[in-house]
Structure formats: structure tokens, C-alpha cells
Amino acid sequence: MAGQSDLNMSLFSPEEIEFMAEDELVEIVPNLRMDSLNFICGDYGPFHPQLAAQVPLWLAVALKKRGKCTIRPPQWMSTESLAQVLELERDSHAFQPLPFHYLEISRLLFDHAREDIPDMYMVRSLIEDIRDVRFHKVETNLEKFTASTVTWKNMSAMEVNIIRAFAGRALQAFYKHDNEQQAPDTDRMLDKQPQIPADRPKHNLKPR
Amino acid sequence: MATEESASVMDDYETLISTTDVELLKRAWRNEKAAPEILQFESSLVQRIKEQIELAEQNVEISEANNIDPLTVSLYQMDLDRTQFLLRSYLRVRLQKIEKYLFYVLKTDEYLNRLSKQEQMFARRCTDDLGSHLDETVLAKLPDNYQSILKQSITSEEDDMVPVPRLDTFVICKAKQYLSGLDFEPEYSMEITEMERDLLTFVCYKFIKKPLENGKIDLV
Structure with a gap:
């Protein structure tokens, strides 16, 4: 039990990750006139009909829901670019560069702006395939790591979040056992495990 | 003509002034x-x-x-x-x-100083309440040697009933700039020597405590 008690506190919920993704900028084409919006999170607009503007995703979705704009899907969400990413993703061990929040952004656009996405079904199935290939990679990567620091290029927010708890604890265990031999006293301070000395002999029975 | 380097300096400058x-x-x-x-x-x-x-x-x-x-x-x-x-x-x-590490925060000045005035007040009141609650429900009914909130028994040398934050937890972070060995605590020079900019890294929290406090690293 020790060590996992703060799991819920330090984990980001999917909703919180989506909240962060909603701050990513997208391009909209408004169909109304509106003065500049001076938000706490920044200034946007002024808006003129048919003139593209950059706004955070949450604002785009809010305007879209009220029928005040169309959203221009980002360039990486085109079928050509996704098909290429999928191919590369399948061929290589590395993660292809996609926006950190690619899953959340595409999901929000599918939910709220489906008619603005050309070939929506194709795009959606491509993104699902990419997601599956990448998750599979994440899982195979988990079998491999052993070092005390592990790096990932281009891993996305949701992917990171999925492995956070498991990988974090696994690495912590590696680290602890690696350091046990050199400095057997470092983990005396473990929380909720006051009686360390009692199980010390058990550890010594398994030489590494 | 802007070289790549000056472009990235411009990027940094732009993000600096536009950070809300x-x-x-x-x-x-x-x-x-x-x-x-x-x-x-x-x-x-x-x-x-x-x-x-x-x-x-x-x-x-x-x-x-x-x-x-x-x-x-x-x-x-x-x-x-x-x-x-x-x-x-x-x-x-x-x-x-604060609730989780209540007793530890209160007896460690370094942590106590990180709290706001209101948080310090909250921590003190919480300790008082929790203390008297544990006293009334359990501790007062135990033998004399086992009545401390902080210790298992009076023979314990340290406060061994106080949960301590685990600094060896692994966290995921991203450096905002390239970090060299000088950015990290010399103590951990064996474990960590450098960090690339923007590369997601799973790392032991205590290794990156210093650059985190200096604002050079973000946790993800």
C-alpha cells in the first residue's frame, strides 16, 4: 500500500487534460461581427464575418455551438497528413510528431464541429488507428525500460497520463532496489511504513 | 535574414512577453x-x-x-x-x-514557510482538531508509553508515525531549455547530467527539484 496512497491526487483526470487542451489555438471563420474580447486568459478578436481568426479551442467550440463560426481543422488533421503519420508510425519504433493534445483536440472537433471536417469518417478512423498503434508502442516500451531516467520523444498528453501511475511506481521500485545495496538506510523515511527494520532481512534473501 | 537561432530566441521572447x-x-x-x-x-x-x-x-x-x-x-x-x-x-x-503531510509540514520550517498565511492557519487548526480527535478516540485509552501522536512508542528515536513526502517519487517533466549538469544538484551528478529541451522525461523528483524551483522545468 505504501507509495500509492497519493495516486488520485497527483493524477490528472481525463477531464483536466481536456481542460488544458482547450487552451490550444485553432482557426475559426466567424459569421458575425464582434468586438475584441479581452479575457483574463488573453485578448482575441475583433471578429469580422469571413475573416479567419485564431482563438482557443474552448472559445471556438462555444461559438460553434451557437452557430457563430466554422472551425478550420488544423493542418495535421487532413487525411493526407494523417495517412502519412500512420504509415510512419507503423514503420518505426519512434513516436511521430503530433500535437501534445492531438487526441483531445480531434475528439473535441469530432464532437462539436463534425461538418467542418472534410472526410470526417476517414479522419476519425485514421486517428483511431494512429492512437492504437501508439498505445501499443507505449505498452511495448514499458517492457523495456530499466534505467533511472527514461525519455520519450513526442509522446502525447493522454499517453503520458495512462502510463504515469504504473511506470512511476515501477521506476521507483527499480530505483529503490538499486540503491538499497549502496545505502540501505535511504528508505527509512518511507511514509506509512514505519517498521522498515522488520522486513529488511527479507530483502537480503534475494541477492540481485 | 533570420537564422534559425535568432528565430528561436525570438520565440522565447514572444512567449515571455505574451505569457499571461x-x-x-x-x-x-x-x-x-x-x-x-x-x-x-x-x-x-x-x-x-x-x-x-x-x-x-x-x-x-x-x-x-x-x-x-x-x-x-x-x-x-x-x-x-x-x-x-x-x-x-x-x-x-x-x-x-497539507492535510496529508500535516504533522511533517508543521514541524519542518522549510515547508511551513512555503505556505500562505491562510494555509498555515489551516494546518494549525487541522492539527489541533486531528490531534484531539485521535487523543479522545484512541490514544488516551492506550498504555502510557503509546500515547504520542508522532511516535509509535516512547522508545522510538524519531517521529516514526509522521508521513513524509517521498522525494524519490518519479515524475514526468519537460525542460524549457537545454539543461546542463550545472543546473542540477551536484549530489545527483551521477544520475543526471543533462536534459534536452522539450523532451518528455520520466525522472526521480529529487533530481530535478532544483531546476523546477528555478523555473527551468515544468512537470507534466
């Missing part, structure tokens, strides 16, 4: 959520955000009263809601941490 308080608060919130220990309270940032929230609240009220376009008002309200959510969540994560 909301962006800073989001960073503080993420770091606080991901770090195993309680971090320094961002008092001036929280103060500024509170002022901006108040201002925005007044604006929304005035606009509603003046029959300004309801669409615009609702958008301002959404912006306000988002900022308030961030602030609440930030404060709440801190309270959860």
Missing part, C-alpha cells in the same frame, strides 16, 4: 499536482489572478445590467469560470497535500 497570468497559474497548478511535496505558494500570482477575477466579475455584472449582447457576456463568463476553476483547483491540491 493564467498560463503561469496553469503551470503552478500542474507542478503542484505532479510534485510529491508541497511547493512554494505563488502569493503574488494568486493575488494578481484574484484581482483579475474580481474585475471580470464586475464587468460581467455591469454588462448584464446594461443589456450588452448576451453572447459576449456568456463568453466572458466562460473565461471567468475557467480561471476560477484553475485557481480553486490549485488551492485545493495544496490543501490536500
Whole structure:
């Protein structure tokens, strides 16, 4: 039990990750006139009909829901670019560069702006395939790591979040056992495990 | 003609001047959520955000009263809601941490000084309440040697019933710039020597404590 008690506190919920993704900028084409919006999170607009503007995703979705704009899907969400990413993703061990929040952004656009996405079904199935290939990679990567620091290029927010708890604890265990031999006293301070000395002999029975 | 290097310097400059308080608060919130220990309270940032929230609240009220376009008002309200959510969540994560490491925070000056005045008050009152509750329900009924809240028995040399934040927790972080060995504590020079910019790294929290406090690293 020790060590996992703060799991819920330090984990980001999917909703919180989506909240962060909603701050990513997208391009909209408004169909109304509106003065500049001076938000706490920044200034946007002024808006003129048919003139593209950059706004955070949450604002785009809010305007879209009220029928005040169309959203221009980002360039990486085109079928050509996704098909290429999928191919590369399948061929290589590395993660292809996609926006950190690619899953959340595409999901929000599918939910709220489906008619603005050309070939929506194709795009959606491509993104699902990419997601599956990448998750599979994440899982195979988990079998491999052993070092005390592990790096990932281009891993996305949701992917990171999925492995956070498991990988974090696994690495912590590696680290602890690696350091046990050199400095057997470092983990005396473990929380909720006051009686360390009692199980010390058990550890010594398994030489590494 | 702009070389690549000057372009990236420009990028940094642009992000520096365009970073809003909301962006800073989001960073503080993420770091606080991901770090195993309680971090320094961002008092001036929280103060500024509170002022901006108040201002925005007044604006929304005035606009509603003046029959300004309801669409615009609702958008301002959404912006306000988002900022308030961030602030609440930030404060709440801190309270959860304080509750969890209550006794440790109170007896460690370094941690106590990281709390705001209100948080310190909360921590003290919480300890008093929890202390008297444990006393009444359990401790007073135990033999004399086992009545301490902080120790298992009076023979314990240290406070072995106090949960301590685990600094060897692994966290995921991203450096905002290239970090060399000098950016890390010399103590950990064997474990960590450098960190590439923007590369997601799973690493032991204590290795990156220093660059995190210096604002060179973000937890993700």
C-alpha cells in the first residue's frame, strides 16, 4: 500500500487534460461581427464575418455551438497528413510528431464541429488507428525500460497520463532496489511504513 | 535574414512577453499536482489572478445590467469560470497535500514557510482538531508509553508515525531549455547530467527539484 496512497491526487483526470487542451489555438471563420474580447486568459478578436481568426479551442467550440463560426481543422488533421503519420508510425519504433493534445483536440472537433471536417469518417478512423498503434508502442516500451531516467520523444498528453501511475511506481521500485545495496538506510523515511527494520532481512534473501 | 537561432530566441521572447497570468497559474497548478511535496505558494500570482477575477466579475455584472449582447457576456463568463476553476483547483491540491503531510509540514520550517498565511492557519487548526480527535478516540485509552501522536512508542528515536513526502517519487517533466549538469544538484551528478529541451522525461523528483524551483522545468 505504501507509495500509492497519493495516486488520485497527483493524477490528472481525463477531464483536466481536456481542460488544458482547450487552451490550444485553432482557426475559426466567424459569421458575425464582434468586438475584441479581452479575457483574463488573453485578448482575441475583433471578429469580422469571413475573416479567419485564431482563438482557443474552448472559445471556438462555444461559438460553434451557437452557430457563430466554422472551425478550420488544423493542418495535421487532413487525411493526407494523417495517412502519412500512420504509415510512419507503423514503420518505426519512434513516436511521430503530433500535437501534445492531438487526441483531445480531434475528439473535441469530432464532437462539436463534425461538418467542418472534410472526410470526417476517414479522419476519425485514421486517428483511431494512429492512437492504437501508439498505445501499443507505449505498452511495448514499458517492457523495456530499466534505467533511472527514461525519455520519450513526442509522446502525447493522454499517453503520458495512462502510463504515469504504473511506470512511476515501477521506476521507483527499480530505483529503490538499486540503491538499497549502496545505502540501505535511504528508505527509512518511507511514509506509512514505519517498521522498515522488520522486513529488511527479507530483502537480503534475494541477492540481485 | 533570420537564422534559425535568432528565430528561436525570438520565440522565447514572444512567449515571455505574451505569457499571461493564467498560463503561469496553469503551470503552478500542474507542478503542484505532479510534485510529491508541497511547493512554494505563488502569493503574488494568486493575488494578481484574484484581482483579475474580481474585475471580470464586475464587468460581467455591469454588462448584464446594461443589456450588452448576451453572447459576449456568456463568453466572458466562460473565461471567468475557467480561471476560477484553475485557481480553486490549485488551492485545493495544496490543501490536500497539507492535510496529508500535516504533522511533517508543521514541524519542518522549510515547508511551513512555503505556505500562505491562510494555509498555515489551516494546518494549525487541522492539527489541533486531528490531534484531539485521535487523543479522545484512541490514544488516551492506550498504555502510557503509546500515547504520542508522532511516535509509535516512547522508545522510538524519531517521529516514526509522521508521513513524509517521498522525494524519490518519479515524475514526468519537460525542460524549457537545454539543461546542463550545472543546473542540477551536484549530489545527483551521477544520475543526471543533462536534459534536452522539450523532451518528455520520466525522472526521480529529487533530481530535478532544483531546476523546477528555478523555473527551468515544468512537470507534466
